[in-house]
Amino acid sequence: MTDKLTIAMPKGRIFEEAAQLLLKAGYKLPPEFEDSRKLIIDVPDEPFRFMLAKPMDVTTYVEHGVADLGIAGKDVMLEEERDVYEVLDLQISQCYLAVAGLTDVKVKGVAPKIATKYPNVASSYFRENGEQVEIIKLNGSIELAPLIGLADRIVDIVSTGRTLKENGLVELEHIADITSRLIVNPVSYRLKDQQIDEIVERLSKVVSQ
Structure with a gap:
């Protein structure tokens, strides 16, 4: 066993932007770690290591304690509703969740069909707005659904809108x-509060800059 903190992180844009925050906070990261194919990456000079995961799995790893900390999009947290503490908005990977669809398309049937990889978020949103819908869960290429007649609308992440x-x-x-x-x-926060608070404090300073 190791006394190091384990930080679950998704590969890709979030990982790259989070790494830059850690560097700005004064942490020494291995120069080659961004290109590594390893799923667990040790950071020899710092009190933590990384566990690379699918974005939707980060909150699961943190909830079950195999990772002490994690970096996850608010979209994942809204969808998964895991028992974790949210301690800092890192203000990276900014985007938004939106409803989208084709223009001038009449809805077939009573309940519009909504394709999304966020079924819980979509269900809650339409329920709160008093609209009855049928949710179709997809894992990728959500934009395809209205084009082939699978769904009337989609709920998905929008970054640039392109x-x-x-x-x-x-x-x-x-x-x-x-x-x-x-x-x-x-549990990690109770047992390792000093180590975690130090990371939160150092990241908070660079986030607010």
Whole structure:
């Protein structure tokens, strides 16, 4: 066993932007770690190591304590509703959740079909707005659903809006702004509070700059 903290992180944009925050906070990261294919990456000069995971799995690893901390998008936290503490908005990977669809398309049937990889978020949103819908869960290429007649609308992450535009879709409703958050396992926070608080404090200083 190791006394190091384990930080679950998704590869890709969030990982790269989070790494830059850690560097700005004065942490020494291995120069080659961004290109590594390893799933667990040790950081020899610092009191933590990284566990690389699928974005949707980060909150699961933190909730179950195999990771002490994690960096997850607010979209994942809204969808998964895991028992974790959200301790810091890192203000990185900014985007938003939105409803989108084709223009001038009549809805077939009583309940519009909504394709999304966020079924819980979508269900809650439409329920709160008093609209009965049928949710179709997809794992990728959500924009395809209205084009082939699978769904009337989609709920998905929007960053620049370019993907929607290129597929002839338009944004219809704004659901929530999304950024990446630092999350903590509740038990880890009780047992390793000093180590975790130091990371939170150092990151807070660079986030607020």
